Amino acid sequence: MSPVRQIPHGTLDYAEVAALGVRPDDLLVFSSNINPYGPPPAVVETLRGALTPAIIARYPDRLSLELRARLAAYHQIPETALLVGNGTADLLWLIGLLHLQRRHIAVLAPTFGEYENVAALMAAPVTRVDYPGWQRQAEGSFLSGENVVGRCAQALAAAQPEVVFVCNPNNPTGQVLRPDELEQLYAAAPAALWIMDEAYLEFTAQPVSSIPWIGRGNWLVLRSMTKDFALGGLRLGYVAGAPVLIGPLQQAQSPWNTNSLAQLAGIACMDQRNWRETTLAQLRADCAELRGELQAAGFAPLPTTVNYFLMPVADPARLRAALLQRRMVIRDCTSFGLPGYVRIAAQRPDANRRLVAALTEYRSEER
Ligand SMILES: Cc1ncc(COP(=O)(O)O)c(C=O)c1O
Structure with a gap:
């Protein structure tokens, strides 16, 4: 099975x-956390204008070069530190293929279910570490509790995971970990590969991305364009990380993974x-x-x-x-x-x- x-x-x-x-x-x-004011009208107009038989017939740019260049300039990182994909869920499965097989995974929970799902596919054992503010009960459900970042860090240090998933801001709890709190958690498992899911970061009042930390070499950041720009039906996301991590992901990605209209929408979103x-x-x-x-x-x-x-x-x-x-x-x-x-x-x-x-x-x- x-x-x-x-x-x-x-x-x-x-x-x-x-x-x-x-x-x-x-x-x-x-039930779905998408910006109800979107997508941006100018993006819809761009797509309308671009919808020719040629764009439908022609294969898309495999590397999303133009969009990648725009995103790299925005985040002030090299283009080789970015990979665009068919939504962050798709990139998550790609990361699973290369990095999760039979490895010990820690997931800060309760959280988005796909991390554990990908781990299961890759036969990777999962340790659930209580997300700050939550405590797991004996039967497995969570109650909001006094759990603090320090205790979460201790649990991580004890688990000694090879890969850590953190959803920040967290789905479904809506809470956000500050950079100093993330730093405290990171110090508990500095040898692990850290995968930060920032799908909802832009919804916070003062978004602070951990993309500047990709230089650590064991830090991947997932970003979605389907939520803040409301492109759920088109599918678009990207992952930022050190080029030594992004290169193999790019090589392993299924070809023509991100369709032309999604790429075009992403480029237009950069002006919005x-x-x-x-x-x-x-x-x-x-x-x-x-x-x-x-x-x-x-x-x-x-x-x-x-x-x-x-x-x-x-x-x-x-x-x-x-x-x-x-x-x-x-x-x-x-x-x-x-x-x-x-x-x-x-x-x-x-x-x-x-x-x-x-x-x-x-x-x-x-x-
Ligand atoms: C935390 C989180 N990450 C990723 C995703 C998937 O996003 P995308 O539409 O970019 O695949 C979701 C979707 O619900 C989510 O809640």
């Missing part, structure tokens, strides 16, 4: 949508960084307003640094099903090891108000 499970994600389950007899556009999706800043600032305000309205309605959303947050509820599966009937999708966090929580990603204010109304109605029906 395959060790890999098809793990749940917050993105739309198209079979579920079909079973409901609706179209994806009929749903309000609070002001758009990103403005819309994500608006989204942080929307998210704060939504959390405030939920609190006023008697719910207890957890603090967050990004556009999504956890909220404790009595029966997440039942609540999710009830909201689905109202054409709204939220994320049941049971598969994260958080059986008492849902994750909600803020949308535009109108949609957020409809969610608060639906939750309030659900709760009054429950009583």
